[in-house]
Amino acid sequence: MPEIDLVVSGSVVTPESYQEDAWIAVKNGKIVSIGIGDKPAAERSYDASGCVILPGVIDGQTHAGSQFGFAGLEQTTRSAVAGGITTIVDMPYDQPDPVYTLQIMRDKIAAIEKHAYGDVALYATITNDSDLSEVGLLRDAGACAFKISSFENHPSRFPRIRNDRALALLNLLADTDVPTGLHNEDQEIVRATMAEFVAQNRTGPEDHEFSRPESAELVATATFLEMGRAAGAHVHIVHLSSPAGFELVRRYQSDGVRATGEMCVHYLHFDAAEDMTRLGTLMKVNPPIRSGVRDGLWDELEKSGAEFVSSDHSAWPLERKKVKSSFDAPAGIPGLETLLPAFFTGLSQRRKDAPRLAALYLSERPAKFFGIWPRKGGIQVGADADFAIVRNEEWKFDASQTLDGLNWSPYDGEIFSARIQATFVRGRLVWNGTQIEGSPGHGVFIPRLPS
Ligand SMILES: [Zn+2]
Structure with missing residues (x-):
């Protein structure tokens, strides 16, 4: 034997x-x-x-439960393994309640062990009136990061967190290495601009990027980076749609603030001016894919602001995307089976060392960021x-x-x-390259390792 x-x-x-x-x-x-x-x-x-x-991909941003609750872990992780992703880092914004208490997190861990084909690490969150003593419990239970939003995507599932609460959370995490991620759009600027666009009947897909102006993104980003400086905590911007956002992150880094930014692969792949007429709401994400910034974003990968690359996979059925006003379509696209192929292809087209850089941005860096290295993220003894x-x-x-149970994609x-x-x-x-060999329940919860 x-x-x-x-x-x-x-x-x-x-x-x-x-x-x-x-x-x-x-x-x-x-x-x-x-x-x-x-x-x-x-x-x-x-x-x-x-x-x-390659080392298995760690997708640092997925939304398995936005539509189907914890049961969404099954199709999400099945699709993940077909895309070479062996660990997803799942966002806390599940239907019906986000992961803001130890009990909800325990229930989600039980769901992973029942539904998941691959491994799962977890983000946790707070609400505007939750008991902040849960933060330490969630951290001790292995949450690998916290996430909040400056924009109300949904009143209870994905709320906007007030600045005083955001700062309180950062103060609680300041003496740890646990990052806090932000969905970075300023609510007042976005809502006012969208209202103007609606009044002018400008609600087509081509209006989306301008209805959520870059200034809204930069204001929210800068506010959060400044809170990170005040608290001395690790602040992370979960998606930046333009080089200006990464530039802001780098400025705070050079001031000694623990600041990082994340690149989603669709910002590297699509250009609104080229692709929006063809794809319409099928490429609607927030912050929006913008026009004329793609090459600048690829350049950001060479600098220090962009820590790793993720999919931001969301599981919206196609019929919900096909609505009259593009403003009414939910934001988010499926991305698990295209993350590695699209990033690898983009690297090869730019004559970069695709195997090395794919391993770095899709495995090593996210593993270190989420505190699951060296267990995950590298081929090593x-x-x-x-x-x-x-x-x-x-x-x-x-x-x-x-x-993924969705069967549509802007990359089709x-x-x-x-x-x-x-x-x-x-x-x-x-x-095995053509079909699933695994089964639900093989996946396990991957806790953040103590620093
Ligand atoms: Zn996301």
């Missing part, structure tokens, strides 16, 4: 190197050794010759055996074949140059 459960072989991306003709040995779901050339004997082997073996195996091949993305019909050949979660093959 061999000592090793599984050997996976191919070109391996580790935190330090890119190694062809390499192998990874797995025992009890963990990586026990990595080598080159002759493979050790193992009970099972997976030959990924001609493919790149002692880590969980989470792999995204990618074949370099041109293929046409067909949204009707997706596993696009040609990508990276395809997910297989996904392993803790040593188990969960996606």
Whole structure:
């Protein structure tokens, strides 16, 4: 009986190197050794010759429960593993109540163990009148970050948090390394501008970016960064739609504030002027995808403001997107099965080192940010055996074949140059390139490790 459960072989991306003709040995779901050339004997082997073996993707921003509550974890994680994502970091804004008490978090952890195909880490939140003593309990229970919003997306599920409450939360987390993320849009500016647009009958998809002006985003971002300075806490902006936002983050970083920004892949992929007429509300996200900033956003990846890249996957059924006024369509797009292919393809087109940078922005950096490194995020001895195996091949993305239960995507019909050949979660093959091999309940909750 061999000592090793599984050997996976191919070109391996580790935190330090890119190694062809390499192998990874797995025992009890963990990586026990990595080598080159002759493979050790193992009970099972997976030959990924001609493919790149990346660390499993950690998608730092998903919304599994906006529509279906905790049960949404099932289709979200099924779609995630088909996209090479082995851990999702799920937002707290579930139907009907957000994750703001220890009891709700315990219920969500139980739901993960029942529904999830892959692993799940959790954001938690507060409300405007919740008991702030819950914050320490949520942190101790393993919440990997907190999230609040400066804009009311929904009165109870996704409320706007008052500035005094936001500052109180940051003060509570100031002596920890736990980040607090912000959905960064100024409510008064957005509502007033939208009302003007409605009065002028300008409610088409092409009006969306201008109805939520960049100033609204920058005002909310700057206010939160300033609160981070006041509290001495780690403040994080969960999406910035233009280089000016990242520039603000970098200015605060150079002042010594613990500040970070996050890049969602759709801001790198789409341009409102080019794609909005074609896609309409199918590419409606908030903050909006803007015109003429895409190259500037790619440049931000080379600077310090953009910490990692995520999908911001939201599970809205297509019929809810197809409404008369684009202002009435819900914001958010599916993105789990396109995150790695779209980012990898974009890197390759820009002649960047796609395997290395995909591993850095989609795995290593988010793992460190959410406090789950070195268990997650890198192919190294002692880590969980989470792999995204990618074949370099041109293929046409067909949204009707997706596993997210939604079967639509603004990326439908696009040609990508990276395809997910297989996904392993803790040593188990969960996606074989054409179908799911895993099952609900394989996924586990991944707590933030104590600093
Ligand atoms: Zn989001």
